[in-house]
Amino acid sequence: MPATVTPPATVxxxxxxxxxxxxxxxxxxxxxxxxxxxxxxxTVHRLHAKVVAKQSETPSACSVTLQAGPAFTGLVPGQYxxxxxxxxxxxxxxxxxxxSVDGRVDQFTITVQRQQGGKVSNxxxxxxxxxxxxxxxxxxxxxxxxTPCPADVLLIAGGSGITPCMSMLEHLRRERSNTRxxxxxxxxxxxxxxxxxxxxxxxxxxxxxxxxxxxxxxxTAASLAGAQDTLTPELLNQHxxxxxxxxxxxxxxxxxxxxxxxxxxAAGVSQRLKLEAFAPARPSGDPNARHLIHIxxxxxxxxFEAPGNETLLVSGEKAGHxxxxxxxxxxxxxxxxxxxxxSIKDLVTGERIDGDGQPVRLCVxxxxxxxxxxxxx
Amino acid sequence: xxxxxxxxxxxxxxxxxxxERELDAIRDEVQVTIGERxxxxxxxxxxxxxxxxxxxxxxxxxxxFPPTWLLGAFLLGISKIIDNMELGHNVMHxxxxxxxDPRFQGDSFDWDNTxxxxxxxxxxxxxxxxxxxxxxxxxxxxxxxxxxxxDLRWSWLHPFQLLxxxxxxxxFEWFVAIHDMQMDKVVIGRKKWSDVQPQWKLVRAKIWRQVxxxxxxxxxxxxxxxxxxxxxxxxxxxxxxxxxxxxxxxxNLVGNFIRNFWAWAIxxxxxxxxxxxTFNRESIEGETKGQWYLRQILxxxxxxxxxxxxxxxxxxSHQVEHHLFPDIPANRYIEMAPKVQAVCxxxxxxxxxxxxxxxxxxxxxxxxxxxxxxGSQKAVTIEVDSMLPEKA
Numbered sequence: 001m002p003a004t005v006t007p008p009a010t011v012x013x014x015x016x017x018x019x020x021x022x023x024x025x026x027x028x029x030x031x032x033x034x035x036x037x038x039x040x041x042x043t044v045h046r047l048h049a050k051v052v053a054k055q056s057e058t059p060s061a062c063s064v065t066l067q068a069g070p071a072f073t074g075l076v077p078g079q080y081x082x083x084x085x086x087x088x089x090x091x092x093x094x095x096x097x098x099x100s101v102d103g104r105v106d107q108f109t110i111t112v113q114r115q116q117g118g119k120v121s122n123x124x125x126x127x128x129x130x131x132x133x134x135x136x137x138x139x140x141x142x143x144x145x146x147t148p149c150p151a152d153v154l155l156i157a158g159g160s161g162i163t164p165c166m167s168m169l170e171h172l173r174r175e176r177s178n179t180r181x182x183x184x185x186x187x188x189x190x191x192x193x194x195x196x197x198x199x200x201x202x203x204x205x206x207x208x209x210x211x212x213x214x215x216x217x218x219x220t221a222a223s224l225a226g227a228q229d230t231l232t233p234e235l236l237n238q239h240x241x242x243x244x245x246x247x248x249x250x251x252x253x254x255x256x257x258x259x260x261x262x263x264x265x266a267a268g269v270s271q272r273l274k275l276e277a278f279a280p281a282r283p284s285g286d287p288n289a290r291h292l293i294h295i296x297x298x299x300x301x302x303x304f305e306a307p308g309n310e311t312l313l314v315s316g317e318k319a320g321h322x323x324x325x326x327x328x329x330x331x332x333x334x335x336x337x338x339x340x341x342x343s344i345k346d347l348v349t350g351e352r353i354d355g356d357g358q359p360v361r362l363c364v365x366x367x368x369x370x371x372x373x374x375x376x377x
Numbered sequence: 378x379x380x381x382x383x384x385x386x387x388x389x390x391x392x393x394x395x396x397e398r399e400l401d402a403i404r405d406e407v408q409v410t411i412g413e414r415x416x417x418x419x420x421x422x423x424x425x426x427x428x429x430x431x432x433x434x435x436x437x438x439x440x441x442f443p444p445t446w447l448l449g450a451f452l453l454g455i456s457k458i459i460d461n462m463e464l465g466h467n468v469m470h471x472x473x474x475x476x477x478d479p480r481f482q483g484d485s486f487d488w489d490n491t492x493x494x495x496x497x498x499x500x501x502x503x504x505x506x507x508x509x510x511x512x513x514x515x516x517x518x519x520x521x522x523x524x525x526x527x528d529l530r531w532s533w534l535h536p537f538q539l540l541x542x543x544x545x546x547x548x549f550e551w552f553v554a555i556h557d558m559q560m561d562k563v564v565i566g567r568k569k570w571s572d573v574q575p576q577w578k579l580v581r582a583k584i585w586r587q588v589x590x591x592x593x594x595x596x597x598x599x600x601x602x603x604x605x606x607x608x609x610x611x612x613x614x615x616x617x618x619x620x621x622x623x624x625x626x627x628x629n630l631v632g633n634f635i636r637n638f639w640a641w642a643i644x645x646x647x648x649x650x651x652x653x654x655t656f657n658r659e660s661i662e663g664e665t666k667g668q669w670y671l672r673q674i675l676x677x678x679x680x681x682x683x684x685x686x687x688x689x690x691x692x693x694s695h696q697v698e699h700h701l702f703p704d705i706p707a708n709r710y711i712e713m714a715p716k717v718q719a720v721c722x723x724x725x726x727x728x729x730x731x732x733x734x735x736x737x738x739x740x741x742x743x744x745x746x747x748x749x750x751x752g753s754q755k756a757v758t759i760e761v762d763s764m765l766p767e768k769a
Contacts, residue, residue, distance in 0.1 A: 023590065023594045024594050025590045029480045033427075033480075046479070086478075088416075089411075089412045089413040089475075090416075090476055090477055092477070093477070326507065329666075331502075332506055332507060333502060334498065334499065334502065334503050336483065349408065357477065359474045359483070
């Protein structure tokens with residue numbers, strides 16, 4: 001794997017200097033901000049990247065190529081990178097699956113599907129331009145091919161879930177790997193199919209790739225008209241008779257991933273399937289639903305169930321947990337936790353917050369979905 | 378205790394509810410417009426803190442030369458003031474946490490002060506802001522040291538409290554650092570030293586960090602600068618190096634004193650002026666939001682002044698608005714103040730405000746008066762019916 005590299009000596013030296021300056025009261029943020037005045041790509045704690053190219057892929061998807069600085073240590077195909085953009089003063093973080101540009105460590109491309117009402121995707125589509133600098137984080141995630149790469153791999157993608165799969169395909173192609181790959185790729189239509197031309201070209205030149213495009217609206221909003229094909233054993237048997245014994249990867253909308261999870265579980269081979277999701281959890285909107293709440297505090301986790309019509313603090317206490325809190329009315333922020341995933345309703349503003357690391361107050365928040373929280377106090 | 382009845386504020390439960398709604402409306406109106414303007418403001422404040430600190434520390438590198446040393450110490454003091462007040466105090470309230478920017482998050486921000494951020498968030502954001510001026514609950518009322526109203530028992534210590542106040546002002550950050558450990562209770566045996574140990578560990582670590590920075594690391598840089606100057610000019614290297622280190626040490630000490638006196642003055646003007654009321658524990662049971670609002674207004678006082686005063690006071694010159702809406706970005710208090718004042722006038726609630734020096738003088742008057750037994754009654758019970766069914 002062209003995996004991640006160790007950072008160059010200049011970066012380690014810069015980090016060392018920053019840690020010395022800590023003794024003089026210069027915080028890592030102050031250090032980064034000062035270095036950033038010279039060149040934002042040279043920061044060593046919060047990393048940045050510059051937009052070097054932007055192109056449209058489909059009417060609703062665009063690709064953005066980013067040049068990272070020396071502190072970015074590259075990515076393993078299939079991993080994601082957190083991208084932050086600032087809109088109206090608020091920093092929003094989202095995960096995107098990047099593809100390395102020609103195998104380079106410091107350049108990668110993300111492809112962004114425009115989401116209705118999405119703050120980040122719309123900002124990237126409408127505002128972000130070549131030359132802009134945005135914040136990135138080190139690549140992470142384990143939706144990656146094993147080393148050495150097995151002889152057969154099955155990739156199942158739906159919609160913009162093609163992006164990590166494309167990263168893997170480009171890598172295998174570049175490495176002239178002997179792996180035989182099958183890609184089953186669901187999209188609403190040819191027009192909405194991200195990388196349609198690139199995949200056609202790849203399939204015609206690369207004999208080890210079996211490319212199965214499926215036009216289907218089954219996994220999208222129900223009102224759309226069109227073919228309703230889904231992931232079925234028949235489809236799998238037809239294209240990959242040995243699907244139960246190969247390394248399989250699935251990334252796409254929730255219904256597609258649920259179908260894959262069920263099929264592999266029924267076949268008793270769940271361990272051969274890797275799933276990747278990064279769409280926000282959908283609020284159930286059901287007042288009777290009980291959501292699973294997971295809070296990590298100083299390495300210790302607590303789990304409890306919370307209905308949507310009660311504050312998280314109260315639910316946790318009813319479940320017998322002692323949860324750090326103060327005023328219980330949203331004033332003092334003692335109970336603040338980071339919302340890493342899931343959606344809550346802020347009972348003060350009535351606003352829905354989809355978790356991407358924002359601080360939320362347990363005493364004035366109600367769960368709309370299962371939640372992953374991290375206490376910071 | 379006297380039982381004189383004063384009538385303050387809303388006269389009935391309906392009026393109290395209307396009072397609450399009007400204050401809520403002031404909050405809601407601002408809440409929906411929070412955005413880039415406020416983010417840009419706090420980023421600018423951070424730049425000012427860093428620039429003044431850099432300039433101040435750089436000037437102190439020129440040794441005892443009076444123009445640079447005086448300006449350096451002054452700028453460092455200003456930097457620490459803005460860092461602690463307009464930046465630190467407000468960010469640690471969570472006023473800018475919505476930005477989701479790690480530099481401005483209430484839970485991870487740390488300030489240039491010996492008080493650990495965790496201790497501050499508990500003692501200030503929770504205890505002080507929830508139980509404002511409730512005797513026996515709000516430990517900021519007199520800091521367990523001073524007698525500032527007649528519902529506190531007088532003791533032999535209190536005649537000396539003007540002197541004590543001077544010490545408190547000079548070493549304010551140190552008192553604030555150990556404030557939440559409640560050492561007064563440890564001294565009289567109501568709390569065990571072992572119970573305070575976990576807090577003391579935090580405080581000790583933070584104190585060590587501050588001491589290492591201001592009184593060891595930076596003086597060593599001054600030492601190096603002095604030595605380098607000596608080598609370059611062929612002067613007495615040892616003398617110049619010693620002078621360099623001492624000048625930085627003294628400059629940092631003065632910078633910290635400047636911040637301590639100023640922070641003390643602003644904070645005392647916020648809660649201990651003459652027209653401030655206190656409350657007893659029973660009076661806040663089952664308190665409604667409106668009653669809570671009323672208590673915040675009766676327990677806080679503003680300082681009139683220009684933009685510079687608002688900046689240097691961390692907008693605690695809008696103490697009333699801050700206590701009503703502690704997590705609204707502080708740069709908005711200035712536009713909320715006239716609206717709050719209008720609501721107060723409508724419901725006959727006294728809105729305590731005045732210029733800095735007169736307000737400070739009433740603080741001294743208060744400290745002096747209550748250093749002797751007795752003193753006028755400032756304790757009030759908010760006497761409208763409670764929302765609790767058992768009290769209705």
